[in-house]
Amino acid sequence: MNVGVIGSGGREHALVWKLRQSPSVEKLYAVPGSAAMADLAECVPLPVSDLAGITDYAVRQNIDLLVVGPEVPLTEGIADLAEEKGIAVFGPSKAAARLEGSKSFAKMLMKKYGIPTADYESFTDGAAAKAYIKEKGSPIVVKADGLAAGKGVVVAMTTAEALAAVDAMMEDKIFGDSGGRIVVEEYMSGEEASILAFVDGETIVPMPAAQDHKRIFDGDKGPNTGGMGAYAPAPAVTEAIYEEVTERILKPTVAALAAEGILYRGCLYAGLMLTTEGVKVVEFNCRFGDPETQAVLPLIDGDLAEIMYACAKGKLDAAQVRRHDGAACCVVMAAAGYPESSHRGDVINGLDKAAARKDTVVFHSGTAVRDGAYVTSGGRVLGVTALAGSLREAVDKAYAAVGDISFNGQQVRSDIGKKGLDHLQ
Numbered sequence: 001m002n003v004g005v006i007g008s009g010g011r012e013h014a015l016v017w018k019l020r021q022s023p024s025v026e027k028l029y030a031v032p033g034s035a036a037m038a039d040l041a042e043c044v045p046l047p048v049s050d051l052a053g054i055t056d057y058a059v060r061q062n063i064d065l066l067v068v069g070p071e072v073p074l075t076e077g078i079a080d081l082a083e084e085k086g087i088a089v090f091g092p093s094k095a096a097a098r099l100e101g102s103k104s105f106a107k108m109l110m111k112k113y114g115i116p117t118a119d120y121e122s123f124t125d126g127a128a129a130k131a132y133i134k135e136k137g138s139p140i141v142v143k144a145d146g147l148a149a150g151k152g153v154v155v156a157m158t159t160a161e162a163l164a165a166v167d168a169m170m171e172d173k174i175f176g177d178s179g180g181r182i183v184v185e186e187y188m189s190g191e192e193a194s195i196l197a198f199v200d201g202e203t204i205v206p207m208p209a210a211q212d213h214k215r216i217f218d219g220d221k222g223p224n225t226g227g228m229g230a231y232a233p234a235p236a237v238t239e240a241i242y243e244e245v246t247e248r249i250l251k252p253t254v255a256a257l258a259a260e261g262i263l264y265r266g267c268l269y270a271g272l273m274l275t276t277e278g279v280k281v282v283e284f285n286c287r288f289g290d291p292e293t294q295a296v297l298p299l300i301d302g303d304l305a306e307i308m309y310a311c312a313k314g315k316l317d318a319a320q321v322r323r324h325d326g327a328a329c330c331v332v333m334a335a336a337g338y339p340e341s342s343h344r345g346d347v348i349n350g351l352d353k354a355a356a357r358k359d360t361v362v363f364h365s366g367t368a369v370r371d372g373a374y375v376t377s378g379g380r381v382l383g384v385t386a387l388a389g390s391l392r393e394a395v396d397k398a399y400a401a402v403g404d405i406s407f408n409g410q411q412v413r414s415d416i417g418k419k420g421l422d423h424l425q
């Protein structure tokens with residue numbers, strides 16, 4: 001079949017890399033893709049916001065399956081549009097993507113169907129939100145309802161911080177319309193993990209559990225980023241927890257949506273908090289995670305295009321999704337200034353040396369080619385990923401390859417995977 005992947009980051013590089021290995025894939029396109037994907041797929045220079053342009057292109061090129069990386073085209077309805085034009089899509093409809101696109105919708109659904117998550121209230125009135133915060137006290141969490149590029153959450157340790165967050169979101173509108181409604185929720189403590197699942201509307205097949213590292217500095221210090229590294233499987237997610245998430249969160253969520261008349265097809269990403277009272281949902285995403293994908297996909301055995309096509313057609317069979325033994329670790333190399341800014345144009349050295357290592361892949365998140373050489377061109381630049389028999393080896397191997405690569409001002413956490421290794425001790 002002919003397959004098109006929408007997006008240009010490290011997650012999409014990993015998707016294209018894995019799909020290229022699918023025996024069922026003939027032509028592979030990446031829209032818009034990136035310089036690093038050009039060896040694996042034909043890059044099509046259309047912006048991900050051009051839903052009509054992308055779906056028309058897919059019709060013209062006889063693309064059988066569109067795989068959507070980022071959330072924005074999904075929340076804007078690219079899956080609905082593609083289906084109207086007769087193209088199978090891996091990714092939920094606009095209605096189903098509200099699970100990520102509207103936090104109040106996701107919370108309402110979880111509350112109505114008894115899916116474990118933090119207690120909450122949603123507000124369109126700032127004064128009411130503030131009164132609620134004063135009544136509940138701190139710590140407390142304030143979230144913009146809509147998409148905010150991962151920045152719409154304030155975990156407030158004091159009431160004053162929470163009240164300031166309400167003003168910033170509702171009055172100063174720092175996230176635009178996304179903050180017209182806010183969710184105020186109970187603070188949860190525990191270790192975080194994420195489980196991504198293939199979903200065909202009914203059948204769900206979870207992938208190995210992963211852990212992201214959101215803060216820029218070692219020891220989870222400093223500002224939040226898009227994610228500085230990931231590894232899988234996460235030992236914090238024991239077999240019992242995995243089962244609990246499958247039975248009490250993933251299956252009930254897909255069933256709850258179905259009961260509301262909404263079919264969920266694609267990747268369902270559950271962001272989880274492992275609390276002392278059991279696992280609770282922090283958030284849902286309607287797509288693959290970045291950089292979780294870079295660590296999870298290398299562990300999947302099976303024809304990814306067939307799996308995704310089956311999801312799109314409501315015919316997923318759990319036997320299609322097999323797993324490699326061992327573990328994978330992805331260490332992100334970020335640009336100078338990230339996450340506040342990102343210095344562009346710094347020459348990246350050592351990519352060939354790293355790529356020559358066995359079971360090691362360098363996924364590009366933000367690079368460009370200038371005068372025949374790769375240079376930085378985004379906040380997160382590379383996701384250096386290694387697959388090995390154990391987490392210890394995967395971490396060591398990934399860092400060995402990171403050691404081959406250098407660019408001016410590079411920022412790399414040195415403790416990716418440490419939490420997992422601590423669990424194993």
Ligand code: AMP
Binds near residue numbers: 186189271
């Ligand atoms: P989200 O964008 O919803 O994933 O939130 C970003 C981060 O905020 C999460 O990864 C958590 O670390 C933190 N967070 C979100 N909700 C809560 C909560 N209710 N309690 C504690 N931390 C939270």
Ligand code: GLY
Binds near residue numbers: 212290292
């Ligand atoms: N790594 C977190 C996300 O993709 O949302």
